Amino acid sequence: MMKNILVFLFLGSSGIGKTELAKQIARYMHKDVKKGFIRMDMSEFQEKHEVAKFIGSPPGYVGHEDGGHLTKQLRQCPNALVLFDEVDKAHPDVLTIMLQLFDEGRLTDGKGKTIECKDAIFIMTSNVASDEIAQHALQLRREAQEQSRRRLAENLDDVQKSESVTISSTFKEEMIRPILKAHFRRDEFLGRINEIVYFLPFCHSELILLVTKELNYWAKKAKQRHNITLLWDGAVLELLAGGYNLHYGARSIKHEVERRVVNQLAAVYEQELLPKGCTLRLTVDGGPQEKDEALTLRLEVMGEDSTSQKLDIRPPLNTEDMSYAH
Incomplete structure (x- = not known):
């Protein structure tokens, strides 16, 4: 059976619109955005013991009845858009739980109950490699402007008016992927991502x-x-x-x-x-x-x-x- 689960990683500088785009997608998909958009600030899960906040404490532990931040909301809306903001700050144990989620489309909470969420969309945001992405984009824009100036001198009808640039697959593989591997330290985690979306500095x-x-x-x-x-x-x-x-x-x-x-x-x-x-x-x-x-x-x-x-x-x-x- 095919899995519908989609996992995206949004990369780029702070304030570039990563979180805002996730909100707009949720608004487009769900009538009730409050239920359909789940935002997890991953800077709150930097310590090992904070895994319990994520999926809920096991039986016998304090807060067991409260449930986890994520599991509680996913149970209410299994096809929600889930935003893991600043995922690079999360503890490796939290990433392990996310790996199960991305791989199987299900999550087991602290009470041992399984939540099926194969129709959910998961978006992670990160500032990792944002300087490299920004500098590369600026360089591409400078080259595009120079090319446009040369064309202008040669032929007025052939001027590039667009400010958009495209990041090459070579740059993604040779520059960005090694940085992501060094940070997340696991190929299987990066392997679960359907698409990495690059956010460039504003033109x-x-x-x-x-x-x-x-x-x-x-x-x-x-x-x-x-x-x-x-x-x-x-x-x-x-x-x-x-x-x-x-x-x-x-x-x-x-x-x-x-x-x-x-x-x-x-x-x-x-x-x-x-x-x-x-x-x-x-x-x-x-x-x-x-x-x-x-x-x-x-x-x-x-x-x-x-x-x-x-x-x-x-x-x-x-x-x-x-x-x-x-």
Whole structure:
């Protein structure tokens, strides 16, 4: 009989969307996402004795009646999407249990009861080899840009417009697999994985989308809470996208928007510089030759006659203290 069980390993830097993609797949598959999505933070299972938390304590031990974190939820929804977040942090004994799960599609809990879950989907995430993956992807993008520039010089109709790159099977086998083997120390564990999915650093167009999403979030809050309309142009998006950090992914964009935009919004609100129902425009101060660090974001109040007035804001206070941001 064929097994339906699917096992994926998502590799890539922190904040790149591994967990988010798993959530979206669960949302697509299950009407009741609360039951259909099981997330296990594997940093909670770093010690040998924590195996009991995973599948439940044997009879006679403390917590026996509670059951295990995983087994309890799998019993409720045997075809759930199970996310093992940061699987590289799990104790080897936990990996042994996962091996049985991936191999047989069943799991025996601390009470000796077997849970059949052959229709479940298992996704593991890991930051192992994330630096190697990121650097390789950046190198591929640089080569693609150089190739595109050469094509542009030769033939305007043959320009590569896509920022997507493909990681070669040679790189996966010669660079990544040895790192995974050295970390997990067992071929049979890696052998149970149906597919390894590589998450590359965000390209420029993706960063612009991330910044836009963050600004839209705060613009919506400004409109709902204070009837303030927030506008910006492409130069603002470019500047904020420059705050991207490979190691923190989308979180670095979120932080950059909060640091450079939300702090100012909080300050102008606190200092009562905003007319009710006004329109605010974000602009970039500094010439085109300036580096990102030398450029600053300024807030302007737009008048009904399309004139604008730059706001003179005292140094921004801590966002956490602001009623605007909460």
